Amino acid sequence: MIPQCDPKAAYLRYRSEINEAVSRVLDSGWYILGDEVSQFEVEFASTMGSCYAVAVGSGTDAIELSLRACDIGPGDVVLTVANTAVATVAAIVRAGAKPLFIDIDERTYNMDPSALEMAIGRVPGKRVKAVVPVHLYGLPAKIEAISEIAGHHGIVVIEDCAQAHGASIGSGTVGSFGAFGCFSFYPTKNLGAMGDGGAVVCQTASQQKTLLALRQYGWVERYISAHPQGINSRLDELQAAILRVKLPYLEAANRQRRQLADAYTAALQGEDRIACPSIPEGCSHVFHQYVIQLADRERIQQELRQQGVATAVHYPLPVHRQPAFSSPELSPFALPNTERVCSRILSLPMYPELSEQDVMNICQALRHALRR
Numbered sequence: 001m002i003p004q005c006d007p008k009a010a011y012l013r014y015r016s017e018i019n020e021a022v023s024r025v026l027d028s029g030w031y032i033l034g035d036e037v038s039q040f041e042v043e044f045a046s047t048m049g050s051c052y053a054v055a056v057g058s059g060t061d062a063i064e065l066s067l068r069a070c071d072i073g074p075g076d077v078v079l080t081v082a083n084t085a086v087a088t089v090a091a092i093v094r095a096g097a098k099p100l101f102i103d104i105d106e107r108t109y110n111m112d113p114s115a116l117e118m119a120i121g122r123v124p125g126k127r128v129k130a131v132v133p134v135h136l137y138g139l140p141a142k143i144e145a146i147s148e149i150a151g152h153h154g155i156v157v158i159e160d161c162a163q164a165h166g167a168s169i170g171s172g173t174v175g176s177f178g179a180f181g182c183f184s185f186y187p188t189k190n191l192g193a194m195g196d197g198g199a200v201v202c203q204t205a206s207q208q209k210t211l212l213a214l215r216q217y218g219w220v221e222r223y224i225s226a227h228p229q230g231i232n233s234r235l236d237e238l239q240a241a242i243l244r245v246k247l248p249y250l251e252a253a254n255r256q257r258r259q260l261a262d263a264y265t266a267a268l269q270g271e272d273r274i275a276c277p278s279i280p281e282g283c284s285h286v287f288h289q290y291v292i293q294l295a296d297r298e299r300i301q302q303e304l305r306q307q308g309v310a311t312a313v314h315y316p317l318p319v320h321r322q323p324a325f326s327s328p329e330l331s332p333f334a335l336p337n338t339e340r341v342c343s344r345i346l347s348l349p350m351y352p353e354l355s356e357q358d359v360m361n362i363c364q365a366l367r368h369a370l371r372r
């Protein structure tokens, strides 16, 4: 079976370096917030084109802590999309704010800036304090347009970059446009740890200082807390050491993902029952997922499984349809594109260790399934 994703393949690829890094940490006797984390923070910030990075326990925490760092909480509204990992929304709720969903562009799957503009105008009382666009599947959202609209209304932009390490738009890397950029290092991500992990990137020393305190009980010095909003959300030394091994290979791995995506798109050309990913001018997509749209998805998925190809759906139920977040209060705006794509999207296998021959075989199996 060709898996849809394969985090073990990345381990095997860098096995000796990773094992060495893990032994180094185990032998050091220092397991939480030491040199590995602080060096990783410097290296990650520089790779992402930002001034600072603060490593935290997960991508969900990265978003929650960024919102808290902006003093966003109860009584505030945060606009985001419903076609995302539920974590984006869970983080907003954990910060105490109210998420409201706005629609996406149905070709890019990302936030539609015109829906943002419309929504800001319709929420009474200047309660909208932040917008959280998601760079879904590795494609940058229209972050310049979103930032301009947000700036005009005095709203903070917090980028959800959990699926887009190293993606860029124009000359900027995702995460460097908003006040904060939030990353996840869940094992299947473009930069994946071997456990949970996350990071926030930011541009000023005072933002960094606030985040450093918030991730550790609000401490401004050992045992002295100045932020009641502080939690415990620390990347551990083992994960930081593993990420330091993988970080220098990120660009090459993203290049491999792009080559595989090109191979998929070329092999599926002329198949008018399938919509391949579209990449707006000036965007560098890092293909966390290669997502196509087609009719009759469940049948095709089942046929592919029978032919030895595993696929996935990101996401089968948009967040506003999930029991935890289905209150009509959270969905005052129509979401026609979100609704339409969720029954049509299919994520084909995508990870750097996949071969172009695998891609050819997958496309052949897909054409076969479509003909039946």
Ligand SMILES: Cc1ncc(COP(=O)(O)O)c(C=O)c1O
Pocket (backbone or CB within 6 Å): 058, 059, 060, 061, 084, 085, 087, 088, 134, 160, 162, 163, 183, 184, 185, 186, 196, 197, 198
């Ligand atoms: C778009 C998006 N946002 C946030 C998250 C949350 O990251 P984590 O699982 O590290 O908490 C994820 C991870 O699944 C994600 O894909």
